[in-house]
Amino acid sequence: MKVLNVVGQRVPMHDAAAKITGQAQYTDDLVLPGMLFGKLVRSTVAHGRIKSIDVSKAKALPGVKGVITGMDIPDRVYGIVPKAKDEHALAREKVRYIGDEVAAVVAIDQETAEEAARLITVEYEELPAVFDPLDAIKEGAPLVHENTPGNVSAQIHKEFGDLEAGFAASDYVFEDSYYTHAQNHAPMEPHAALASYDALNGDLTLWSGTQIPYFLKRNLSTTLVIPEQNIRVIKPKVGGGFGQKIDMFAKDFCACWFAKELGRPVKFLYDREEVFQSTRQRHPMYLTLKTGVSKEGKIIAQKITAHADGGAYNSTAPLMITLSCFFVMIPYKIENLVYEGYHVYTNKPVGGAMRGHGIPQPRFAIERQIDQIAKRIGVDASEMRLLNAIEAxxxxxxxxxxxxxxxxxxxxxxxxxxxxxxxxGKLPFGRGVGIACASFPSGVANMSHLASGCVVQLSSEGRVSVLSGAADIGQGAETVIAQIVAERVGVPMEDVHITAADTGLCPLDAGTFGSGVTVRAGNAALNAANDIRAQLFPVVAEALGCEVDEIEAANRLFWVRDDPDRSVGMRDILRQYQYIDRSLPIVGRGAWVPPADSATTLLTNNGNLSPNYSFMTQAAEVEVDLETGRVNVIKVLTAHDCGQPINPMLVEGQLEGSILGGIGYALYEDSTCIDGQQHNPSFLDYGFPTMMELPEMEGIHIDTDDPIGPFGAKEAGEGTQLAPAPAIVNAIADAIGVDFDRLPVTPDMILAALKKQREEAAGEAR
Amino acid sequence: MGAKRILTLNVNGDDYEVVCAPNTTLLEALREKAFLTGTKRGCDLGACGACTVLMDGEAILSCITLAVEAEGRSIRTIEGVSDGGELSPLQQAFVDHGALQCGFCSPGFIMSATELLAENPHPERAEIQRRLAGNLCRCTGYVKIVEAVEAVAQGAEGGAR
Incomplete structure (x- = not known):
């Protein structure tokens, strides 16, 4: 690793003290004078036509200030992917899942709003519903959206090499099927929105727990028919997102609508059940893999067919299925490859981006199948991975x-x-080890709206103020950006003050998704800081009597590289800058967009998907309790190529968090939905890993120095979420000799498999 | 709902007069009536620990405690942990070890860990895990939280206050 002053250091988050003292402000902590409180009315049927909505009793309740249904607001759809918009803030003719929004109320306090919501009666004509993507694509299946025959709202078909020739040239061809389930992001902070409206200027301000302030602003403009320049979205602290807050929700639109109509601030806060039911979840997916290999284990040809359960709306559908497709082409070299993927509507909660976004599902299938194939043809599973490894x-x-x-x-x-x-293969029965591998993009290139901007201001007293559009959702984006600026301008962290994700002040940014923030917004910050240097360093060079490219800068000090005794401080330089009559503050501007041949869509075109790619192998050791079927994950280690970490402490935090999320995904987290009704929409019933499930963890840094990422950095946020689940299930196979093909692997499944194993052994013995 | 009445809640040594219904939770009274928003609402079901406060020194879940139950008791919230502008040793350890990311669960963790260290200044790792298992965190994977508490328990960051 390169030795630098601020970059590469274990710097605490710049807002760590605010968070640890309870002073940090999340959306629900904000209170405005005259604020009203909102509540949504949600569908109680999985699929139905709205016959009537009676709001009269709600309107008559004292303290109620407004009631709206889908027919009271503009007939405009929203969505994170422009060409896949399919969602109304409030349903108009039809509801498509239990939890779909049908009406909204606001009142002077939360109790009154909730009481009013209960007084609204909705009459539905129930329609036949469909709950499984493989049923939904059958002829005659109920249509979730009438304009989408077959319920397939996004699909991708990619073909490389010659698949059939590849299978013909293979020594073995295996076909296996897998299923992955619904996992909820379960961020600790429930979703919230607070809007206020200035009637004189027509300015609308929304504070929202969002990962994508600029996309949200644009969607507010198009759906509520308000000019974009009149809308300001401010992201307060966000209490975790993991992709769930990449989307926008009824709360955002309804808060804004009421604020404008009533001229008073309006807050909406989702309860935990709403977060589980009516926001987003990881797509369940059916996958079939047909893989041809040589007798040594070289993958000659592979065909992957995937059906993603999208639930009732698109959310990120085209992007999700594209990522799912492209990341089966990495980290293994597969010359003859076909991927066919379908995003299918069902009458269920909506699938969306979740840490890994469409990739953990095929990763589980591929990494499981490699282990199964290795066993079948008698090669080592680790060697087989090496044999197929992609190289730079x-x-x-x-x-x-x-x-x-x-x-x-x-x-x-x-x-x-x-x-x-x-x-x-050598541990006692019940104990085993497994590995699994993955690669992830540092943000997505080749698509529109992926530029980041940054403004850095150096004041006369040496205060460095940064404006960035990047949305820190707790991962530390603001800290990383501040470190990059501090390093380049040559000041300590405490001199840098960052304001981010306020669309009224900060330059455009795509938002927090695809693990692209450090590379994209980091490079924008680097460019802005370089702009400061370009303005400041000629004055430094003059003071030191050297060339600009001989200057080193750190801790408010500038010196000549080969003669460190010739130095000058920041304050002196800023004074000299003023004396020669240059205007202060010095303002540096920077922007960055991933290099791409053309702005296009990867759904139809190939191309370099990302500015750079992280790689990792994760290994797990497990112990299966043969009495209870419970799996104890003893150890998870990660060998990780994330380039040069800007902040190793934050990288470790990302890694450790993903491993716990991966354990939950592998073993128990399961958003259970039966006939469209979620059965465990609470922390008590859902259950994600606690401190008791903490395994031993180890991270191994694989050193690379990427030419595109700022200071050599690559992504470190999402990639490590991909391989823990297959590594754990591979370790379970090593422990008890059972090859599970679906997630999560529950104690019930393990006990049933062990029972079957004993019965088969007894049968053979007889 | 029942008749509302004025309760006097002693929070961090100060008396707050708040109008509460019989079903108003302590969490609602703290956040919405005393404007002490450091205590977080994560689930409203006593399942996540984000709303943990100390009542007469004991860590309790304010989202499933009625405000009326807190009358006459001494409540300590996250706002009462740091001494003026100074972080408690435990808070400092969380900052130094990177034991927080989004920060939403952090106040609850600090309250639970403060209670733990007051009872046992030198807990072993297993006890830390057991005692803090009621506080959920979705970001950190808990490793650095355990390490931060251990650092204080082992004296590296001074004792808990």
Whole structure:
């Protein structure tokens, strides 16, 4: 790792003290004078036509200030992906899942709003509903959206090489099917929105717990028919997102609508059940893999068919299925490859971006199948991964440009560290080790609206103020950006003050998704800081009597690289800057967009999907309790190529959080939905890992220095969420010899499999 | 709902007069009536620990405690943990170890860990895990939280206040 002053250091988050003292303000902490409180009325049927809505009793309740239904607001759809917009803030003719929004009320306090919501009666004509994507694509299945025959709202078909010739040339061809389930993001902070309206100027301000302030602003404008320049979206602190807050929701639109109509601030806050039921979840997916291999384990050809359960609306559908497709082409080299993916509507809660976004599902299938194939043909599962490993600089079938790649090293290091040679297949029954691999983009290139901007202001007293559009949702984006600026301008962290994700003040940014913030917004900040240097350093060079490119800067001090005794401080330089009559503050501007051949869509075109790619191998050791079927994850280690970490402490935090999320995904987190009704929409019933489930963890840094990322950085937020689940299930297979093909692997499944195993053994013995 | 009445709640040494219904929770009284918003609402079901406060020194879940139950008791919230502008050693340890990300669960963790260290200044790792298992965190994976509490327990950050 390179040695720098601020970048690469374990710097605490700049807002850590505010958070740890309770002073940090999240959306629901904000209170405005005259504020009203809102509540939504949600569908109680999975699929139905709205016959009538009676709001008279609600309107008559003292304290109620407004009631609206879908017919009272403009007939405009919203959505995060422009061409896949399919959602109304409030349903108009039809409801499509239990939890769909049908009406909204506001009142002087929360109790009154809730009482009013209960007084609204909705009469439905119930329609036949469909709850499984494989049923939904059958002829004659109920249509969730009338304009979408077959319920397939997004699909992708990619073909590389010659699949059939590849299968023909293979020594073995195996076909296996897998299923992954619904996981909820379960951010600790429930979703909230607060809007206020200035009647004189027509200005609308929305505070929202969002990952995408600029997309939200645009959608507010188009749906509520308010000019975009009159809308300001401010992201307060966000209490976790994991992709769930990439979307916008009825709360945002209704808060804004009422604020404008009533001229008073309006707040909407979702309860935990609404978060589970009516926001987003990880797409369940059916996957079938047909894979041809040589007798050594080289993958010659692979066909993957995927059906994603999208629930009632699109959300990120085209992007999700595209990512799902493109990331089966990495980290393995597969010359003959076909991916067919379908995003299918059902009458269920809506699928959306969740940490990994469409990729953990095929990763589970691929990494499971590699282990199964290795066993069937008698090769080592770790060696088989190495044999197929992608390398930097190789031509890629889809056009990925991979400048740095620590993948093969990650396989070797993780295998070594978990004790693969000594443990795999050699531990006592009930105990096992497994590995799984992955790669992830540092944000998505080749699509529109992916630029980030940054403004850095250096004041006369040396205060560095940064404006960035990046949305910090708790991962530390603001800290990373501040570190980059501090490093380049040559000041300590405490001199840098960042204001971010306020669309009224900050330059455009795409938002927090695709794990692209550090590379994209980080590069924008780097460019802005370089602009400061370009203005300031000629004055420094003059003061020091040297050339600009001889200057080193750190801790408010500038010196000549080869003669450190020749130095000058920031205050002196800023004074000199003023004396020569240059205007202060010095303002640096920067922007960055991932290099791409053309702004296009990867749904139809190939190309370099991302500015750079992270790689990782994760290894797990588990112990299966043969009495209870419970799995104890003893250890998870990660060999990780995330380039040069800007802040190793924050990278570790991302890694550790993903491992716990991966344990939950592998073993128990399951948003259960039966006939359209969610059965566990609470923290008590859903259950995600607590401190008691904490395994031993170890991170191994695979050192690469990426030429595109700022200071060599790559993504570190999402990629590590991909491999823990298959690594754990592979370890379970090693422990008890059972190959599970669906998630989560519950104690019931394990006990049933062990019972079957005993019965078969007894049968053979007879 | 029943008749509302004025309660006097002693929070962080100060008396707050708040109008509460019989079913008003302590969490609602703190956040919405005393404007002490450091205590967080995560689930309203006593399942996540984000609303943890100390009542007569004991960590309780304010979202499933009625405000009336808190009358005459001594309530300590996250706002009462730091001494003026100074972080408590436990808070400082959380900051230094990166034991927080989004920060939404952090006040609850600080309250639970403050109670733990007051009872046992030197807990072993297993006890820390057991005692803090009622506080959920979705970001950190808990590792750094355990390490921060351990650092205080082992004296690296001074004792808990």
């Amino acid at each position: 600089g190789e031509p890629h079938p889809a056009g990925f440009i991979i400048n740095t790649c620590g993948f093969a090293d990650s396989v070797r290091e993780a295998s070594k560290a978990i004790g693969w040679a000594e443990k795999r």
